[in-house]
Amino acid sequence: MPIIFATMSRVFFALMLVGSLFILMRGHNDPGGGFVGGLMAAAAFSTLALTSGVGSVRRMLRIHPVVLVGVGLSIACLSGIPGLVSDASYLTHWWTSGALHLGTATIFDIGVYLVVLGGVLCLVLRLYEEVAP
Amino acid sequence: MLFVILLLICAGAALLARPVLLMGGRFGAPLLALAPLAAFVLLARQQPTIAAGEVILASYTWVPSLGVDFSFRLDGFSLLFSLLITGIGTLVTLYAGAYFAEKPRATAGRFLSLILLFMTAMLGTVLADNLVVMFLFWEATSLLSFLLVGFDSEKAEARKAALQALIVTGGGGLALFASILLIGLSLGTFSYTEVIARSDELVASPWLVPIIVLMLLGAFTKSAQVPFQFWLPNAMQAPTPASAYLHSATMVKLGVFLLARFDHVFATVPWFGATLVIVGSLTMLVASFEALRATGFKAVLAQSTVASLGILVMLIGLNGEVAVVATVGFLITHAFYKAALFFCAGNAIHATGEAHLGRLGGLARVLPFTALAAVLASFSMAGLPPFIGFISKEYLFEAQLSSGWNAIPVVIAVIVNSVMVGVAGIVSIRPFFLNRRRTPKVRHGETPGLLIGPLTLALGGIALGIVPNVVAVTLIGPAVLALTGIPVDVSFSLWHGVTPMLVLSGVVITMGVLLAVFWTPIHIRLRRRRILHGLFGDRFYDKVFNGTLNLASTSTRILQNGDQHRYTAVVMASVVVILGLGLLLAGNGAPISATGPLRISVLAVLVLAAVGAIATTLTRSLVGALVSVGIVGFASALIFLLNGAPDLALTQFAVETLLVVILTAVLLRLPVKREHTRLPRERRRDAILASLFAVFVFIGAASMSSAPPDMELSLFFGANSYLEAYGRNVVNVILVDFRAIDTLGEVAVVAFATLAAWALLRRRSTPTKPAKG
Known part of the structure; x- marks a missing residue:
């Protein structure tokens, strides 16, 4: 692995992860959202896995990527409950009043983000292990 | 509130079963049994209201736009059923706690959790007024019976029986669902209360025949009628407490429940009743025959359950109020003695580890109370006075004699009841009192938990027989009222004088005793005839099942041969054919026209993409191919961007980038140059297919974009x-x-x-x- 790539990958990783979170959060008003954000975060981790090895990425994540999928799916499912309770309509989102509109839609998008991130990562890490044990 | 509380008690107990058993130890199961007991008491307290002729209705909105509400209905019939479900449920919970005493607590917890969930689903089915809600609970019982029958999941037979039960009852459930939808289509409502009120409209519906046929399919599969009777005897692979519940109060009675409910609705359709009488009678005969051939303790009982279900279905088919009284009476009687007998069978098998009826004997010395319960319960089954079974059998004969049918059902009933007497002798007298030399080694004795269930039910059977009027007035009367809509004078007593029914009873008991005495020679002779093996069994089911699997593996071999080239070719060829057909059929669609100025930027990107695509087909280096394909991808992202779809562009960029990252790792391990595996002929064919694909997609896309777009949705979302x-x-x-x-x-x-x-x-x-x- 070229030393420049190896060094820069850490910088790229941090930048991409932050960028992915930025894309996730801005998605409501500008291009972006959970799906793209999740893809970008997965790319960040994959880049790191290329240089530092799959093991260190797994250690950094602490939890198995499959767990991320489950957590994300659960979050997305749960985000619909408040609407079910108040309006008797599942996934009708709640919003805070005021200038900054935050709501359960953001939570839903976070769920999507985690599912995509976890899903891509568990495949990518497996592939890398298969290829370069 | 009543219904919500009832369902919450049962479902809550099901959720808590595992932790309660893990922490409560020996007292876990009795503690859990408090939940069904509470539900039982709660229901029993409604009895005066129901007996006064009232119907308790409650409704909670769920999907009002589809006419589906959580609406419930408690009348005499559903009260009777729910009392049986919760009452026997309490005993089953207690029994299961003792039955699984030697097993790990977690196993017992899992089992009890399933049993209590099963009870919740059963309660929901009988209490639901909305037919769609009833169907949901109905399907839940099918699913849970799958889990219960296959509880010993290491055993292949248990898994097979579980799958069979699920396929048969689940398939029937689908038919029932179609029937319910057709009822909703005809009447515009799913409420059972409204369906009875407007039954003449339903009978006049053009969908009447499919409604009835589909409903019968659902009921016959669930209640194990010919030709679907095979799954129930196989389902005795379930642990015995589950069998006791499944056979007595739950699951298989649901089909009977449904038929009884709709018998009144279809009262003016003569062939509805006739079908029930014929199918019921056939089931009775087949099951009695199979009972004579069965060898296992539980197997004999299971076949007698099928016969009893046949009796119930036949009784529902007969017209007249006496038949309704007989149905309800036999429902109670059967629940009492069958649950008790399964408990006794469980005790015998649990104690000896021997399930073969012929190898059991003299158990009364080691299991005295079980023997007592078995004898009492089997006397009720045999229909001897003063047991409740005697009264219900008298009613059975009276219903047949007073109906418009000829003597054939009576003859069948006499034969079948004789076999029941024989079975009663075989499952109580023989294993417990005869064959003393054959007593196997006993591993576990009786414990109080194992005895409460059978003794309560067996003694209940005799108590009901001695003071029959109590149950007749409190439960049977209201249930008959709910089914027929008119109050019927129900007088249950042991002695009616010398009547034709009494004579028939005498014939039955004499023949039954003879059968019991000569059971072994008859049994051996019947088993020797090879031709009889599997005659009424699941041979047909196996054929369909294996045929489906074979079809699947054959089609997989043909379609999924592992050649990626072929997959791609098949997909592309299909798209070409479908698009071509679509274009041909559309005929005079919008002509392809290009409007607006030529945009140089878009053209430049498209040229770039074309270069990338052509380079991909020409290059022999894998990295080169990857880069070329990447150009096409990034170019399409640019096109999105140029046409005002930044979101799509962003996603496309991200996907392309990720692809490069992933493939980089893979490519490191692959040879840089790929070898040609395709013949020139194949490559030519590929090229033709690809070009055709491109042309058709182009025509399709172009004609789609020439048509004036419908902006309604875009405008709505934008606004x-x-x-x-x-x-x-x-x-x-x-x-x-x-x-x-x-x-x-x-x-x-x-x-x-x-x-x-x-x-x-x-x-x-x-x-x-x-x-x-």
Whole structure:
């Protein structure tokens, strides 16, 4: 692995992860959202896995990527409950009043983000292990 | 509130079963049994209201737009059923606690949790007024019976029986659902209360025949009628407490419940009743015959259950109020003695580890109370006075004699009841009192938990027989009222004087005793005839089942041969054919026209993409091919961007980037130059297919974009996106808010597809461990 790539990958990783979170959060008003954000975060981790090895990425994540999928799916499912309770309509989102509109839609998008991130990562890490044990 | 509390008690207990058993130890099961007991008491307290002729209705909105509400109905018939379900449920919970005493507590907890869930589903089915809600609970019982029958999941037979029960009852459930939908289509309501009120409209419906046929399919599969009777005897693979519940108060009685409910609705359709009488009688005969051939303790009992279900179905088919009284009476009687007998069978098998009836004997010395319960329960089954079974059998004969049918059902009933007497002798006298030399070694004795159930029910059977009027007035009367709509004078007494029914009873008992005495020679002779093996069994089921599997593996071999070239070719050829057909059929569609100025930027990007595509086909280096394909991808992202779809462009960029990152790792291990595996002939064919594909997709896309677009949706989302969902990015708002449920579905698909792919990517070097049961 070229030393420049190896060094820069850490910088790229941090930048991409932050960028992915930025894309996730801005998605409501500008291009972006959970799906793209999740893809970008997965790319960040994959880049790191290329240089530092799959093991260190797994250690950094602490939890198995499959767990991320489950957590994300659960979050997305749960985000619909408040609407079910108040309006008797599942996934009708709640919003805070005021200038900054935050709501359960953001939570839903976070769920999507985690599912995509976890899903891509568990495949990518497996592939890398298969290829370069 | 009553219904919500009832269902919550049972469901709550099911959720708590495991922790309660883990922490409560010996007292776990009795503690849990308090829940069904509480439900029983709660229901029993409604008895005066119901007996006064009232019907308790309650409704909670669920999907009002489809006419589906959580509406419940408690009348005499559903009260009777729910009392049986919760009452026997209490005893089963207690019994199961003792039965699983030597097993790990977690296993017992899992089992009790399933049993209590099963009880909840049963309660929901009999209490639901909305037919769709009833169907949901009905299907839940099918699913839970699958889990209960296959509880010993290490045993292959248990898994097979569980799958069979699920396929048969679940398939029937689908037919029932279709029937319910047709009822809703005819009447515009799913409420059972309204269906009875407007039964003449339903009978006049053009859908009447499919409604009845589909409903009969649902009921016959659930209640194990010919030709679906085979699954029930196989389902005795379930642990005995589950069998006791499944056979006596629950599950299999649901079909009977449904038929009884709708008998009144279809009262003016003569062939409805006639079908029930014929199918019921056939079932009775087949099951009695099979009972004579069965060898296992539980198997004999299971066949007698099928025969009893046949009796119930036949009784529902007969017209007249006496038949309704007989149905309800026999329902109670059967629940009492059959649950008790299964408990006794469980005790005998549990104590000896021997399930073969012929190898059991003299058990009364070691299991005295079980023997007592078995004798009492089997006397009720045999219909001897002063047991409740005697009265219900008298009613059975009276119903047959007073109906418009000829003597054939009576003859069948006499034969079948004689076999029941024989079975009664075989399952009580022989294993407990005869064959003393054959007493196997006893591993566990009786414990109080194992005795409460059988003794309560067996003594209950005799108590009901001695003071029959109590149950007749409190339960049978209201149930008959609920089924017929008119109050019927129900007078249950042991002695009616010398009547034709008494004579028939005498014939039955004499023949039955003879059968019991000569059981072994008859049994051996019947078993020797090879031709009889599997005559009424599941041979047909096996054929269909294996045929489906063979079809699947054959089609997989043909379609999935592992050649990626072929897959791609098949997909592309199909698209070409479908698009071509579509274009041909559309005929005079909008002519392809290009409007607007030529945009140089778009043209430049397209040229770039074309160069990339052509380079991909020409290059022999894998890295080169990857880069060339990447050019096409990035070019399409640019096209999105140029046409005002930044979201799509962003996603496309991200996907392309990720692809490069992933493939880089893979490519490091692959040879740089790929070898040609395709013959020139094949390459020419590929080229033709690809060109055709491109041409058709181009024509399709171009003609689609020449048609004036329908802007209604775009305008709506554009206008409401910020107002209703506070987001300016319309695409994202649609994804997370307007159509969030679609997105949820898609994300779930992504998640499960990834899980499946991830499992397939398991590293092959590590030896695969056998899956845990």
